Amino acid sequence: MMKPVLTIVVPCFNEEEVFSETAFQLSTLLKSLVTQNEISNRSSILFVDDGSKDHTWNLILSENKLNPIVKGLKLARNVGHQNALLAGLVVASKQSDCVVSIDADLQDDISIIRTFLEKFKEGNDIVYGVRDCRNTDTYFKRTTALGFYRFMERIGIKLVPNHADYRLLSKRALNELLKFKETNLFLRGLIPLIGFQSSIVYYDRKERFAGESKYPLKKMLSFAFDGITSFSVTPIRFVTFIGFLSLIISAMAGGYSFVQAILGNTKSGWTSLMISIWFVGGIQLLGIGIIGEYIGKIYQEVKRRPKYAIEKDIYSKNEANMSYRKPNLNVYIDRIHNEIKKRPRYAINSNLVSESQNLIRKVEIKRSK
Numbered sequence: 021m022m023k024p025v026l027t028i029v030v031p032c033f034n035e036e037e038v039f040s041e042t043a044f045q046l047s048t049l050l051k052s053l054v055t056q057n058e059i060s061n062r063s064s065i066l067f068v069d070d071g072s073k074d075h076t077w078n079l080i081l082s083e084n085k086l087n088p089i090v091k092g093l094k095l096a097r098n099v100g101h102q103n104a105l106l107a108g109l110v111v112a113s114k115q116s117d118c119v120v121s122i123d124a125d126l127q128d129d130i131s132i133i134r135t136f137l138e139k140f141k142e143g144n145d146i147v148y149g150v151r152d153c154r155n156t157d158t159y160f161k162r163t164t165a166l167g168f169y170r171f172m173e174r175i176g177i178k179l180v181p182n183h184a185d186y187r188l189l190s191k192r193a194l195n196e197l198l199k200f201k202e203t204n205l206f207l208r209g210l211i212p213l214i215g216f217q218s219s220i221v222y223y224d225r226k227e228r229f230a231g232e233s234k235y236p237l238k239k240m241l242s243f244a245f246d247g248i249t250s251f252s253v254t255p256i257r258f259v260t261f262i263g264f265l266s267l268i269i270s271a272m273a274g275g276y277s278f279v280q281a282i283l284g285n286t287k288s289g290w291t292s293l294m295i296s297i298w299f300v301g302g303i304q305l306l307g308i309g310i311i312g313e314y315i316g317k318i319y320q321e322v323k324r325r326p327k328y329a330i331e332k333d334i335y336s337k338n339e340a341n342m343s344y345r346k347p348n349l350n351v352y353i354d355r356i357h358n359e360i361k362k363r364p365r366y367a368i369n370s371n372l373v374s375e376s377q378n379l380i381r382k383v384e385i386k387r388s389k
Contacts, residue, residue: 024117024140026053026063028133029108031101032080033070035124039079042124043067043090049130050089058137062115065090066335067124068108071098077332084334096329102205103327105185111335113194120188128186129223136188136221145193145216149186152222175254178212180220192216203320203327206246256314259307266303 028046032039046065053059069077069092080092093111095104105121112119118140122128128149139147169181185207189197196214197207212218273296 023057023060024063024137025060025115026050026137027112027116027119028065029068029105029112029119029121030065030124031068031070031104031108031121032072032076032124033098033101033104034072034074034076036072036074036076036079038124038126039067039076040083042126043079043083043087045126045130047087047089049133053134053137058134060117063089064335066108066112067092068104069094070101070104071095081334091335092332093330093335094332096331099328101185102207105207106205107328107330109189109194110198111330111333113191113198114336116191116194118188118190119194120186122186123184127226128184129226132221132223133188139219139221140188140190142219143217144219145190146211146214146218147188148180148183148218148220150180150220150222151182151184151225153224177209179208180212183208183220187211190216201324203323203325204246204317205327255310259310262303263307266300 028050030042030046035042043065050059050063050065054061054063067076067080067090069080077092077094080090080094083090084092093108095107099107109119109121118137120133120136122130132149136147136149165182169179172179189211193211193214193216196216197211200210200213
């Protein structure tokens with residue numbers, strides 16, 4: 021088997037505090053893999069700057085000049101983690117046999133990339149990095165994450181539990197992934213849909229090396245809700261179920277009120293009336309909100325706006341330079357030498373010319389007779 025070209029895609033957003041250490045550790049690993057003939061010497065690390073407001077891009081440029089194995093992709097604005105990761109995957113797919121995606125915070129164990137490659141060479145198109153434990157997470161985050169995976173499983177969405185975006189994709193799997201054109205990206209749900217042979221590698225998640233998490237509670241909730249609504253219509257069916265249940269309860273309450281009216285036990289109940297109005301109104305607003313969320317996603321999908329815009333690309337540029345071959349100067353020297361000498365390009369046999377002329381004259385004499 022030929023040595024594969026590996027690209028490690030690292031989305032970055034305001035990662036100046038951790039960038040140098042991340043670049044150093046990944047470069048050391050990549051160079052070691054090249055030395056051990058595990059991967060091609062054309063392998064590289066692609067940092068995707070997702071519209072950072074700090075000096076992340078300048079650090080990428082500086083590192084690229086000192087260490088050509090580090091390359092960069094700068095997006096015109098912040099488009100979110102999933103879109104930034106997709107941008108890196110799209111660009112890397114043109115030059116790579118396999119791609120590993122990893123976050124810049126060094127919480128994921130980079131040493132298992134070797135195991136990723138072993139699984140890849142065994143025939144797996146997708147290799148998932150799965151956290152063996154979540155001891156580094158807070159109790160709240162650990163509990164809500166496990167609850168999220170269980171809920172997604174209940175509503176029929178196939179996810180790999182405790183897997184984030186640390187994975188290896190073969191070129192074939194990557195090409196299939198790029199056929200999904202949806203705007204509302206949830207890569208953790210899309211990749212299992214590909215269906216190619218896959219494997220799981222477990223690892224212990226570390227503490228963040230430096231900087232702050234770019235996924236606060238608000239973003240985590242939004243990300244989870246996007247994942248649910250992008251892959252399932254169960255919330256809408258749940259609203260339908262609630263509406264049907266409310267109808268049954270209302271019918272029962274109406275029957276009870278009718279019986280009480282016949283028996284003459286009716287009393288004016290302001291409290292029960294207000295509670296009923298607020299309860300029904302709340303259910304209606306909840307249902308409208310959930311349906312509106314789906315309509316909003318349809319609105320985003322039908323517009324087909326581009327997910328990102330690339331401002332600068334030093335990955336493809338470097339690859340083009342790597343594929344460029346220096347011209348052979350001897351060829352140019354020979355051409356110049358021939359031009360100076362001005363030798364004839366061909367020679368005409370004079371005997372053949374004279375014989376042809378004699379034949380033409382004989383033919384003309386016969387015609388004149």
